[in-house]
Amino acid sequence: MGEKILMKGNEVIGEAALRAGCKHYFGYPITPQTEIAHYMAKRMPMVGGTFVQAESEVAAINMVYGAASAGVRALTSSSSPGISLKQEGISYASCAELPAVIVNIVRCGPGLGGILPAQCDYFQAVKGGGHGDYKMVVLAPCSVQELYELTVEAFNIADKYRILVMIMGDGILGQMMEPVEFKDKEEIISVQKNWAASGTKMNRENNVITSIYIDPEKMEKHNLKLQEKYSRIASSEVKVETYNCENADIIVSAFGSVARIVKNVISMAEKEGIKVGLIRPITLWPFPESEFLKYADVPKAFLTVEMNAGQMFEDVKMAVNGRKKVYFHGRMGGMIPTQQDILDKIKEILKV
Amino acid sequence: MPTVFKRPHALKEVSMHYCPGCTHGIIHRLIAEVIDELDIEGKTIGISSVGCTYNNYEYFNCDMVQAAHGRAPAVGTGVKRANPDNVVFTYQGDGDLAAIGTAEIVHAAARGEKITTVFVNNAIYGMTSGQMAPTTLINQVTTTTPYGRSVEKHGFPIRVCELLSSLEGAVYIERVSVNDIKNIKNAKQAIKKAFQVQLANKGFSLVEVLSTCPTNWGLNPNEAIKWLENNMIPHYPLGNFKGKDLEV
């Protein structure tokens, strides 16, 4: 391992992307993720890369579409309202099977909302905010160290499967400074992008990147191919952290920064003799259903804690599949659930 | 016997799907001839847009990328920035470029992206069956201006070359037409120059081509040519707007 340095979450995303061999960044300013753009603007010229401040998020995602079509690793980042604008490009790139990484440092909504942290874009990210049957791999880190590691991995997953990977954080994670330990060398998978539009050099058939299939049989066939890819990913790329779940009285589920608050609640509860477990999905898609099923018979109940009105809550209920009652505790509008509120909710559920 | 006329290598040996008398096909051929003459097929990437030519990636022999409606200049920017040695052209209609894609074309031009846009102005939305385009002429009847385009209700048609000429990043801009042999020859020269400007790394280049849509104009091919001459050329004057004397 290399040296440990103190860095801001957003800047770590930029540094990790560069370490992953990404030399093409396209973005449009929006709080609370703009430091990613600042970092890239400074660093890209040093490594002979491209930084473009696009005219909009619509343009930025389409620049990513172009760069990914040409076979290079490309990144765009934004926050909620900007991610809404990217949905068109996300759908097209998913259909055209382009590998790229999109960062969403989520802020509270709906509408212009506010600039404070939230997790209210969960549905948009995992259920498909754009049109059509597509999926993105969605990664939800909970620390700056994990933000670094998952950003590098995001590029590998994208290339391996020709899929979009979204890193979903929130303002807490993006703005937070934490020590991060960079590896001396990153593991970068090498894939032959012989499908890319980089010029035939007159020695091969021409390559075409497209998302349009007018013939219904071909369109369905392409959809089936996408679905087959998604099931391969679902069976091999699930990431989840399980903590303290054996013999738990209650299992709490939370992702991203909220999971860290829950970890503190676990030790608070311990002192009062309550055993709290945690299932922290790291991939929000594919969702770690089997982990919930595995522990479904252990606790008296499940609780999900989120900074939204109950979005991952639905997936937890689906995974637990009626075997236990699933409760929800959430805050919105940039308000953060407190440890005490979570503990009170746990006691209320367990009637202790 | 010497060959005096053949299919350009850059054009695939397939028949095109355009309506009889539609001039999209001529424009494709001109681009392909230019690609052949400049010997750049192996490093050229074409960006198809959304309109009647959405699938012209089936007609060219170079690598092709299909873009969302209006976004071709942004996609082209990404392709070019990824591999600056490539030659990138976008092929866009008037709805695509001058309505939904206004922001993308203006900013690609303003940034001086080293790409070439072939902008096909047929004063109508061809693909979606003849609605008003930003370039539809005053009094022109379309399916969404059944009583004719009126200044009061619909505003004025946009002159794209004139609009983009004010941008420093756009270094070569010319309007041409494919209504007769002489103009077709001029059109080819302009397209060639636009590609050469890109090869010389000078900046953004655009050629607007006045084109017919007999089907949605409700005219036969000959009448359509006459309509273009009598109505479009007076409103959209042909000629060079920028970069005529640019050394390439």
Ligand SMILES: Cc1ncc(C[n+]2csc(CCOP(=O)(O)OP(=O)(O)O)c2C)c(N)n1
């Ligand atoms: C986002 C989006 N909106 C609308 C459409 C429908 N649409 C397809 S082609 C077209 C108009 C194209 O007109 P133009 O660019 O002038 O090309 P032409 O067919 O005349 O060559 C429209 C509105 C679409 N495909 N995507």
Ligand code: SF4
């Ligand atoms: S509808 Fe018009 S523009 Fe489209 S192919 Fe037919 S004639 Fe050409």
Ligand SMILES: [Mg+2]
């Ligand atoms: Mg048109």
